[in-house]
Amino acid sequence: MFKKNLTKIVASVAALGAGVAATTAVANADTVYTVQSGDTLSGISMKFAKDTNHVNELAQKNNIKDVNVIYVGQRLLITSDGQIEQATAKQAATLPSANNTANTNSSSYTSSVSGSExxxxxxxxxRESGGNYGATNGQYIGKYQLSASYLGGDYSPANQERxxxxxxASRYGSWQNAQAHWQANGWY
Known part of the structure; x- marks a missing residue:
C-alpha cells in the first residue's frame, strides 16, 4: 500500500512540475512582432534567433511563398526558441509586442553628409542592399552591407548609419572616394 501511494505521489509531483515548466515557457517567452518597413525575413530571423539558416523553414511555416516578400503590418509570433510563426489574432491581442523591445543601445543618429557626399x-x-536596413548576405548586414562584427550586434538603422x-571616413576619407572605389572594383 505504501509503495503504491508513493508511486502516485511521485507521478503527481512530476506532472505538476512539467505543467509549471510548460506554462512558464509559454507565458514568459512568446511575443508578437509586427513587420515594419525595411524588414526582411532573414533580418527578423537574425534579430530574434541570431541565425539566418532557417529562412526557408520560416517561410514555409508562415505560408510565405517568396522569402523576399513580407508585408508591413504582417504579424509574426516569436517563440521562446527563436522560431517565427504566423501570429493569430488572439495571440497578437494578448502577447507583448516585440516591436517595443527595440535595441536600447542605439540612439538616434543623423548623418552629417550632404550634397554630393x-x-x-x-x-x-x-547598389549594396537596395537601401534596405534588413538586408543580409552572409556576414554582411544592412543598408551598407557592413560586416556584422563592425555593428557589434546592434543592427538598428541609427547604428548602421553611424x-x-x-x-x-577612416578607409576612404569620403563617400565620393568610396563610390569611386566601388565603381572601379565592384565593392567598397
Missing amino acids: AAAKAWIAA VADQYV
Missing part, C-alpha cells in the same frame, strides 16, 4: 552614400546603399560613416 549624400548622393554618393545613397548610390552605394542602392558605423557606415565612420568606416568610410
Whole structure:
C-alpha cells in the first residue's frame, strides 16, 4: 500500500512540475512582432534567433511563398526558441509586442553628409542592399552591407548609419572616394 501511494505521489509531483515548466515557457517567452518597413525575413530571423539558416523553414511555416516578400503590418509570433510563426489574432491581442523591445543601445543618429557626399552614400546603399536596413548576405548586414562584427550586434538603422560613416571616413576619407572605389572594383 505504501509503495503504491508513493508511486502516485511521485507521478503527481512530476506532472505538476512539467505543467509549471510548460506554462512558464509559454507565458514568459512568446511575443508578437509586427513587420515594419525595411524588414526582411532573414533580418527578423537574425534579430530574434541570431541565425539566418532557417529562412526557408520560416517561410514555409508562415505560408510565405517568396522569402523576399513580407508585408508591413504582417504579424509574426516569436517563440521562446527563436522560431517565427504566423501570429493569430488572439495571440497578437494578448502577447507583448516585440516591436517595443527595440535595441536600447542605439540612439538616434543623423548623418552629417550632404550634397554630393549624400548622393554618393545613397548610390552605394542602392547598389549594396537596395537601401534596405534588413538586408543580409552572409556576414554582411544592412543598408551598407557592413560586416556584422563592425555593428557589434546592434543592427538598428541609427547604428548602421553611424558605423557606415565612420568606416568610410577612416578607409576612404569620403563617400565620393568610396563610390569611386566601388565603381572601379565592384565593392567598397
